């Protein structure tokens with residue numbers, strides 16, 4: 620009898636472990652490239668890949684005309700990009716007779732799967748997309764040169780740190796966020812550290828969009844009735860850009876950090892062993908006994 624109970628328990632455990640392993644496997648594979656095809660079904664009403672225009676543009680080689688961050692933002696909320704005046708989004712919107720593409724608030728993994736699926740149809744060879752993207756790049760460079768001034772950076776820093784009030788009375792960023800710069804004081808820990816937010820969010824347009832239409836509830840509440848002005852937004856963008864550039868964590872500096880750690884640990888070991896070495900090795904009584912013997 621006892622043996623029976625034991626083996627049925629064992630079986631129960633095997634089943635439980637099996638279920639755990641299976642869910643782990645299924646979870647890690649939950650969004651794969653094949654799912655891109657499935658996910659793309661919801662786009663087919665308006666887009667083909669290589670069969671020409673429908674309601675929206677043919678998406679063949681769209682990866683050659685648009686960069687990945689732009690596409691991700693566009694799929695999430697094309698109208699947000701139109702509203703913030705992203706040149707490419709506005710142009711497309713006009714070209715397609717102001718037809719609104721609905722927002723797809725999908726997780727990044729699913730958007731990546733869709734983009735990968737679209738990319739898998741990509742044609743080989745060079746194309747004229749390169750020329751237009753380099754023209755867009757040089758326009759962006761001109762824009763950057765006009766706003767990237769020391770004055771804007773300092774103003775942005777002052778606004779961020781709460782040293783200068785926001786025009787419409789909004790809360791200073793520092794009450795929720797920290798940024799690591801040589802001039803900064805410890806900021807709030809309510810929200811994510813913004814030191815690398817510039818590169819994390821696709822640069823100037825990304826930060827601009829977040830400041831004008833904060834997609835995060837806590838931040839939205841803070842600025843709903845105290846909108847950040849365009850000028851302030853630009854100053855904050857420039858400040859965050861420099862904070863990002865000044866905090867490059869390169870692989871070599873990471874390696875240095877590890878090296879310093881190892882050297883530090885070795886020094887500590889030497890000190891500990893020296894202290895240990897100087898310790899009395901015999902009991903106190905031993906010396907007294909030796910003295911009395913003499």
Ligand code: HEC
Nearest residue numbers: 661662665674675676690694697711712715718719720723
């Ligand atoms: C209701 C129709 C409709 C649906 C559904 C739709 N789109 Fe669009 N899409 C458009 C239109 C129209 C445009 C052109 C821009 C505009 O008018 O806003 C566009 C533009 C785009 C662009 C930019 C193309 C370019 O040439 O740069 C991408 C990328 C895109 N859509 C991806 C998607 C994806 C991915 C889906 C599915 C998740 C999707 N769209 C679903 C209508 C749609």
Ligand code: HEC
Nearest residue numbers: 790791792795809810811816819826829835837838841855
């Ligand atoms: C009331 C608190 C609050 C204030 C004030 C606030 N934020 Fe935020 N912010 C948030 C929250 C919450 C998020 C979402 C990320 C998170 O959960 O930490 C966020 C996200 C962001 C992000 C995206 C972060 C990333 O890299 O993913 C940026 C950029 C940002 N905030 C900039 C600012 C700037 C600039 C200001 C000042 C004008 C500001 N925020 C003021 C709460 C706040």
